[in-house]
Amino acid sequence: MAHRLNISGSVLDQAKVNFKEIYDQAGQKSHEAIAGACLYVACRQIGAPRTFKEICAVCTVSKKEIGRCFKWIIKTLEKTVKTISSEDFMMRFCFSLNLTKQVEAVSTKIAKRSVELDLAEGRSPISLAAAAIYMASQTSKTRKTAKEISDVTGVSEVTIHQMYKEMLPHAEELRPKQ
Template sequence: MSSSDRALINAFREISNMADKINLPKTIVDRANLLFKQVHDGKNLKGRSNDAISSASLYIACRQEGVPRTFKEICAVSKISKKEIGRCFKLILKALETQVDLITTGDFMSRFCSNLGLPTFAQKAATHIARKAVDLDIVPGRSPISVAAAAIYMASQASDDKRTQKDIGDIAGVADVTIRQSYKLMYPHAKELFPDDFKFTTPIELLPPL
């Protein structure tokens, strides 16, 4: 077997193993395999490890198939650092002249909320808060993941099911300070952000200012 074929087989095995660990469907594995093969055949990313290319290919495949995962989630099942996956991600997009849809806050909301054990009404409120914050341009330049995390924090603090910034940060893969920065921008507009039918346990004026 040529070293090229061996590299492909090893990469496909690695992609499949990573996908299994986070329950990704075969369609995503197939797309990630195809991306890896295109990069490999084109010899576009010389000097980058195959593991890094495999991880980045899986990340891109998730986005293209409409079930995005965060860099942290891919990093958790990979041997590669978040930074290196991010670097390879950019290089692959450039090399293949492909693109991925922009991520929105809604892409992560249900998974983050269910991992935090939040009830449906809190998830609905958080989704509404995040969408409104983006529509009103309250959080310019903030990443969708940090906006989603800050919206979950705001909705949970107003309900019975309170979660700390650390709890949410651990699930979302962002630092507490990142959540705080988005929350700080959203807090002065809290009245406009909540859905009209939200049942407050903690009124807006008693929400933590930070």
């Protein structure tokens, strides 16, 4: 799984440590679900988070099952993981979309400002990142469609458009001053 996600050795090592700690307590739980959840936890512990959808794409276990194992691991091992934010995903998503560093910087500022203005309340950081990238790319030379962004981020086109529409009335406040 780690190889297919192009995950570094330090994350893989942490995932192995997590798996060894939890394995004896697993009972009837799917070993693949536990391995996927351990990898997800390790990514967050090391500071290189992946989405549940990305983990699910490289294994045969459902997002729901990995989510359950994630919660169980955190509770059982009494682990704490860093809260994820849209900025954690921005560089990787923008790189995958072949966007410039300037568009990435604008996207990051839009996402941060959206949080400050409480426009992202109750929204996933990944959805916020996708909408911020969409907004930033609309004013750049490398304009991306919601479909292109959806393909990279795993956020539906509908969600991207909905968040964009909510952010649009605040565009002047969200975009960085030149």
